[in-house]
Amino acid sequence: MSGRSSTASNNYLPFAPGFVDNDGPKIVSTRFGYEDSHTLARSLATGGYDGLKLALRRSPAEVAAEVKEAVLLGRGGAGFPAGIKWGFMPPVWPRYLVVNGDESEPGTYKDRMLMERDPHQLIEGSLITCYALGLNQCFLYVRGEMAQAQENVAQALNDAYAAGFVGKNILGSDVSIDVVLHWGAGAYIVGEETALIESLEGNRGMPRLKPPFFPAAKGLYMKPTIVNNVETLANVPWLMLNGAAEYRKFGSEASPGTRMVAVSGHVKRPGVYEIEQGVVSFRDLFYGDNYCQGIRDDNELKAFVPGGGSAPWFFEDQLDLLQEGRDVGSAGSMLGSGALIVMDHTTDIVKACLRLVRFFARESCGKCTPCREGTAWEEKVLQRILDGHGRPNDIDLLLEIGKNISPGTYPVASFAEQGLDTVPFPPKQTTICPLGPSSVAPITSAIRRFRGEFEAKIDAAQSARVEA
Amino acid sequence: MSRLSTENEALAREIIARYPRPKSALIPLLHLVQEQDGYVADDAMEHLAELVGVTPAEVLGTCSFYEMFIRHPVGKYKIDVCTNLSCQLVGGEELLHHAEQKLGIRPGGTTEDGMFTLEDVECIAACTEAPCLQVNYRYEYKLSNEDFDQLVDELRQGDRPEIPNHGTLGLVRQHIAPDRLAGIAAPEVTGTPAWFASRQPEPEAAK
Helix, strand or coil: CCCCCCCHHHHCCCCCCCECCCCCCCCCCCCCCCCCCCCHHHHHHCCCCHHHHHHHCCCHHHHHHHHHHHCCECCCCCCCEHHHHHHCCCCCCCCEEEEEECCCCCCCCCHHHHHHHCHHHHHHHHHHHHHHHCCCEEEEEECCCCHHHHHHHHHHHHHHHHCCCCECCHHHCCCCEEEEEEECCCCHHHHCHHHHHHHHCCCCCCCCCCCCCCCCCCCHHHCCEEEEEHHHHHCHHHHHHHHHHHHCCCECCCCECEEEEEEEECECCCEEEEEECCCCEHHHHHHCCCCCCCEHHHCCEEEEECCCCCCCCECHHHCCCECCHHHHHHCCCCCCCCEEEEEECCCCHHHHHHHHHHHHHHHCCCCCHHHHHHHHHHHHHHHHHHCCCCCCCHHHHHHHHHHHHCCCCCCCHHHHHHCCCCCCCCCCCCCCCCHHHHHHHHHHHHHHHHHHHHHHHHHHHHHHHHHC | CCCCCHHHHHHHHHHHCCCCCHHHHHHHHHHHHHHHHCCCCHHHHHHHHHHHCCCHHHHHHHHHHCCCCCCCCCCCEEEEEECCHHHHCCCHHHHHHHHHHHHCCCCCCECCCCCEEEEEECCCCCHHHCCCEEECCEEECCCCHHHHHHHHHHHHCCCCCCCCCCCCCCCCCCCCCHHHCCCCCCCCCCCCCHHHHHHCCCCHHHC
16 A cells, blocks of 8 residues: 555545454444444444443343443453443442543554544443443543544534433433543553543543552542443443343453454554454464465564553564463463554564663653653663663663562563563552553563674674774 | 633633533643644633633643643644654654654754644554654654655645644534533532432442
8 A cells, every 4th residue: 555645635534544354253343344434324324322222221230230241351451351340339429431542552553443433332332331330421531642533522422412312311211421522632641540530630640559549439539430441332332232142252251252453563464453352363363364464575573562562572482372361461461452563573673672662761650760760761771772882781780670660570471482481461560550660571571582682782882892 | 822712711611611620621721722822821821720720830730741732832733753663663763864854853843934843752543554643633644755745745835724733633522512411510419310220229228
């Protein structure tokens, strides 16, 4: 595919491109084949809001039980079952639902697509959730940089309010729920649920300490609050219509249903795919004809990020692992936010590692010292290695800084290759949230596997210094 | 520049009314200021402080945390080139370098004619369409150097009318007709919604 077309206006798409239909089962991308998938008309013509109608005929408790039975795993990163999370709410009102659309994990591209291409599905899922939880105020937090998503969600909400699907007396019933569109202003950390709540209160988006501030008990305005990811809630309408038993027919026993994954980097056909959870291996995804069709130029795979910039890297040894949360976790990484970044053998590992570390250094909110200072040092040391000014003890220094942010052994997949037991994810942390430890992931992954490349750069710097 | 216009102040009040507490509206209101002036001025922050009932320092505290708020005038078009890993692997840094050459500025800088501000940014969620960039938060995908040159030329000639000036986000806003609003209450108002109580077989009183 070439880049922009010659006429400017043709390039302006009303929704996100990059979705690849792989002929597999679809739960959240069913309308993606339509150019007008974001409109109320298309939504209604294809079963939109039918799940809501069905839910309103049942009791809130029954609706919540259906979702719990389906084992709807959170799609934001942690993979916690939504039904169980909902159960953590104490019987206190008011209570709130906050939809997390602050997608900014490096490599992640799915929530924006779901918001731009099928905003009504998300609104319907949010409404069913509000109904199940007995609450009437929902905030839909969209990342600041996503102007098109804000626009499409705003239009969808305006249409849905006017048509009686949202607001006062939904579908003529006594149920009244408001859904308010809120948007951010550029801060990765706000994707963390307590930081998201701070941001929604109009404050600097810094995470709160858990405990005591578990959002389900003390969230928005210190009231019980459920924070769910966009993709998680987008599953709810289908689940409601077809039931938990049907939902569980897809995917594996522990990870039912499908999930949206974005594969980027050095593959022949990068794209966003809806795949069954727990049954597709990384090899299938990268090399399969229905998926990415191999590494570009038939190059060799060097490393890949299995679940967003925060995830420890995998290598060819892990290709046959299924994309199953538990398996990936015990192998020392995570599926995270469904972001896979593939690096072929031409990749400069130090450079790639630096780029991810730099992200965390830039996005550290500054609340915890180990992260605020540590990420900046990691970046500085990696930059000098890359620039040819590396010092002999820099590799140890990097690992040492990492230990201050994440003490003990950091999970690294390549332990297996060295005959050591892998350390399960997640790691320990000296910080309030996982942003700091995430910066350690690329460093330990790259150094453990490609230490020679770091040493070569440092040695070259040393000999240059001696000659000069 | 200045405080919110009368029209925008009315819009601001509408936005504030959608939240249980006024301060929650602060980020959308700062965006409204940036839409009006292209950046966030001190006077405007003082105005927002009055509207939501906090001190100007608290408004500045929030404003200064978020990357998108800029407290000085910038170009009409802010070009944000992604250089994060997915883009870097397929030429994001080279694209940024080309943009620097083409525009004659470094990231953070603005061209002398006030048309363009360049920035290197973190992942903007278009990873499969790399390398990519945003112009005032509108996407351009899979750009070659030639594509970039063409984009800049089109912007200079006014051939991209769909891209609004810096500061404007979504062109559609949420509006809730008063008779459609379920009712936003302060967090101090307790009690379950009537519809919930009547639909629960076992009332919470059992606890």
